[in-house]
Amino acid sequence: MEDSLSASGKILVMPGPGHFLLGFFNASTLNEWRTPNTIVLRINGRGESFHCHLEYCSSRWRAEAGVIGEIVRGERIAAKAIPCGKVYAWRLVYDPKGGQGNGLITLTLGNETATCKITAEHRSDGASFTHFGLLPVLKAWDDAGQVSLNELTVNGRRFDLARDPKWDGFNNRRTYETRNTRPRFDFGWSPTRHAGGKAAGELGGLIFRGDCRYKERMAAYGDRLSLLTLKTKLSAGGKLSMLRGVSDSSASIGFYHSTWSLHQNPAQDQGIPMDYLGINIEGPSSEGFLFYPVYRVHGAIAAAYDRNSGTALRIYPDGKSHEWSLQYDPAGSDGRGEIRVSLDDQSCLLKLAPGARAAGASFDRFGICTPWIDGNSVTAYFDDLHYTCSPAEDESK
Template sequence: MSIATQNPMRFLATLLLAIAAIAEERTEHFDTDPGWDGLNNRSTIEMRPVVQDFGYTAYSDTPSLGGTIGGTITPDGHPAYYAKPLAPMTLDTPMSASGNITVKKGGGNILLGFFNAKTVNEWRTPNTLVFRVNGRGETFHVHTEFTSSKWRATAGVIGRYDQAADRMHPIEIPGGEIYRWTIDYDPNGNDGSGAFTATFNGVESVVKITPELRADGATFDRFGLMTVVKHADGGGAFYLDSLEINGEKIDLSKDPQWEAVGNKANFMSVETRPRFNYGHSTTNFAGGAKPGEFGGLFFRGDCRYPHTLSYYGAKTDALSLAKPLAASGKIVFKRGVSDSTTLFGFFHSEHSVRVNDSQKHALPSDFIGFAIEGPSAQGFYAYPNYRVHGDGSNSGYPENLPRIYPDGTPHDWKLVYEPGANGGGKVSFTLDNSAPSILEIPADHCATGAAFNRFGFVSPWIDGNGQVVYLDDVTYTVKQ
């Protein structure tokens, strides 16, 4: 007689214990610090000095024209600008501006043009139609950029065409001299999608607005000088005069009293790359029921140097691709700089942060989870990815890519890995109510295998810029 017939309750208890032994999940709400394991997640890399000292000044390289707009401008994660307030304009509105610029020899980079004061949070900066001027010592480069309200960008360059390479190269423009520039936006250009035409020292760049970007829309309510809002970097000196904005000549014989935000400051910046600063937090950005979550400022790492590799994660039993894995929770994306990535999922506390000289893979070894990143032309996606204990990893993007915006909106997410009958497997990621984004994992990759013993954030292996991300109310596999 079977145990099920002899003692049904004992059989049920045995069955439940067997199921528990097969798989176990844990839920964390972060109302208190869970004491997760961390590596370099509260980095002590030296902070960089930032000096912002720009606005109106009586100084000018052309004294007969009166004063100038400009001064010392330093890239940093904290926004700073000096700009003329304007009535709101959209991509249905013609826009124009012109003037002179002097870029002093040295470093630094700035944005010059039309933008929206409410969305100055990162670079690429949404709702911008601008020049980007990059100091390069004795010379500088000039690029042209449009970024829509959805963080999707298109760009051009003041450059020369290289016929052999079939590409444009930025012109090396000598610093310390006065140059004329113009900006013109035609809403009817490019067959009605819009076109942004810029000239610098007589060289023209035309940025065509695609129908998709036109549909995204953009709103502009300022014109002026703005920092490139990414991370602390070397500053430079830039000066404008002979300004005309939408047909209005700007009188610089006196202070025009433009709006000033963060333009007079001197501090050590926590936004120093790659000064990781993430872990448990008493904040409540991700939409949890109570304060308490985890996340913060996360950079791409660099596997060549131990201090630029980082993680923060819960300890788990030894996990693998041989059995299912699952995780879910809430997430909020608060800030995303171009050329940045956040990785989150299952990883290994040694293999995934192994110091090595290879720059072949951006994904760390022994990882399965999801990434927040994307090309500038498309903004940001949240999508599944993986790498086994070797070179095997996903390449490119899967279908059904959900977009995620660095606008502070909380989202629900779910990650599921399932081994397949053919020796392969698949990993799926769902954001809110979007269709699952699914990656098939080939059988040879699963045969190579991967080992996981942590769940949380882990840094990529090729360096880049930063994001601010928080998560809460996570449930995840701890035992298979």
């Protein structure tokens, strides 16, 4: 991200679907979307028109974006509908000294302009680029589309596309079938050893977010427990490996209820399942993937560790093995109750809200349980698991 970058040319997007990236990327880090080590424009076909986004992703899976249209931070992205079937001049420029010295990306498409500032933290992550070209959006969504490019100039070098430029191609003329499609679930026991456990055999797989509006779009896989409550000390831990992750995805492991945590209901005002206490692997695209405690009582009271605090634990979809733990102490935080989560040598603490313990929750399973608001997928595995199975002796009398 220390070098100036530029590309320009003409583009024709045909009517129909489609979703692809055009810009600078690193061929060794093509692992889901948002794709690390990229500075790109993203074209999303919408029938007779298309949307054009401007985005980057650092080497640590942290991203920001702009759009031809309007972004109201924290509220909405209002992309402008750009007519298909017309030729537009475009130009993509990255200035490492722009944006108050952290870097600035500028996109011009026809008469429209979008900008995206690199944040100081993301600039410190760094990013490296090995290629310029076309790249599919690496997630299970959207159909194929058609695009044509011409009069192409990259970093001052003009390409004559009247003949094959002999660019580096990888699977770019390929038809394939995949079972990684939203909202398909494929998790449970696996004979693999991704998490780095003592022996083969582990828990995990492809975990999409659930959707509480439809019974068939929620899923869980967990061990049966004696009934536990928020009056009981709870603990869990083991080893973990995250292989892949997409923006707007979640994977959860923890204590849940086989009925209430999978209860069908029409509202999607809360992503955390009812009667749940555990850990989320999730995060806003600006922060990559985080590992943090969450809970919800038998009712509306719910909370998650502040993902924007800067102190949430980070995890990366790089296949590395980690030690993790969860400790719930009902007497912690002056009797309110608290959840402490650790990942390797880091930890964070979530205090239960006043009245949460009194509202109560019950758990009869430990394992993976999908969130209630739909979205993309995480591929993760857990091994060498240990967890509370029954109430403490003095509380079971």
